[in-house]
Amino acid sequence: EPEVTQTPSHQVTQMGQEVILRCVPISNHLYFYWYRQILGQKVEFLVSFYNNEISEKSEIFDDQFSVERPDGSNFTLKIRSTKLEDSAMYFCASSARVTMYNEQFFGPGTRLTVL
Amino acid sequence: DQQVKQNSPSLSVQEGRISILNCDYTNSMFDYFLWYKKYPAEGPTFLISISSIKDKNEDGRFTVFLNKSAKHLSLHIVPSQPGDSAVYFCAASARSNYQLIWGAGTKLIIKP
Numbered sequence: 134e135p136e137v138t139q140t141p142s143h144q145v146t147q148m149g150q151e152v153i154l155r156c157v158p159i160s161n162h163l164y165f166y167w168y169r170q171i172l173g174q175k176v177e178f179l180v181s182f183y184n185n186e187i188s189e190k191s192e193i194f195d196d197q198f199s200v201e202r203p204d205g206s207n208f209t210l211k212i213r214s215t216k217l218e219d220s221a222m223y224f225c226a227s228s229a230r231v232t233m234y235n236e237q238f239f240g241p242g243t244r245l246t247v248l
Numbered sequence: 249d250q251q252v253k254q255n256s257p258s259l260s261v262q263e264g265r266i267s268i269l270n271c272d273y274t275n276s277m278f279d280y281f282l283w284y285k286k287y288p289a290e291g292p293t294f295l296i297s298i299s300s301i302k303d304k305n306e307d308g309r310f311t312v313f314l315n316k317s318a319k320h321l322s323l324h325i326v327p328s329q330p331g332d333s334a335v336y337f338c339a340a341s342a343r344s345n346y347q348l349i350w351g352a353g354t355k356l357i358i359k360p
Contacts, residue, residue, distance in 0.1 A: 174352075
């Protein structure tokens with residue numbers, strides 16, 4: 134069964150450093166998303182991406198964040214200058230379409246730890 | 249901002265019995281609701297969904313009920329099995345945007 138994959142599973146970085154989180158969505162999916170979950174808190178939407186551009190982003194997704202689909206398979210989230218509060222699980226998701234049935238499939242997540 | 253609320257942090261159910269997980273929402277623009285299951289160290293796994301034009305959707309042991317007037321939905325699992333022990337998240341979306349708004353989750357524990 135096709136699945137969303139994410140690398141790395143765990144990333145440790147120093148505050149102020151740049152990190153890139155990578156995702157390979159399900160191959161025939163067209164819509165891509167990033168969510169995060171700070172320990173003990175709710176899953177929060179960051180951004181959605183379609184047709185090589187951002188469709189929607191939340192207040193969390195400020196200028197420190199960017200997304201890219203550099204080739205036909207990868208979907209990346211970049212944090213330019215990490216802060217302690219960026220420590221969280223980051224989940225990538227994809228869906229085949231956005232219609233009434235917005236079924237999103239999630240990857241296993243990347244645990245980002247900012248020291 | 250608590251547009252989607254799961255008021256029970258945890259629920260313990262005997263194996264073989266029915267598990268009922270509840271979710272309330274406040275935003276009347278939501279028209280699609282999903283339940284996800286999550287094991288530790290894994291991403292959320294899609295379980296079942298329901299659109300606002302329906303009041304019930306069933307898939308095997310899982311049934312979701314939607315009461316739009318009460319802005320309430322519930323997930324029924326019957327019979328409950330040990331492998332159902334996980335955190336269950338309710339999520340909602342509106343047709344006008346793409347993002348899923350999540351509840352805080354309910355940890356379901358199935359006792360043997």
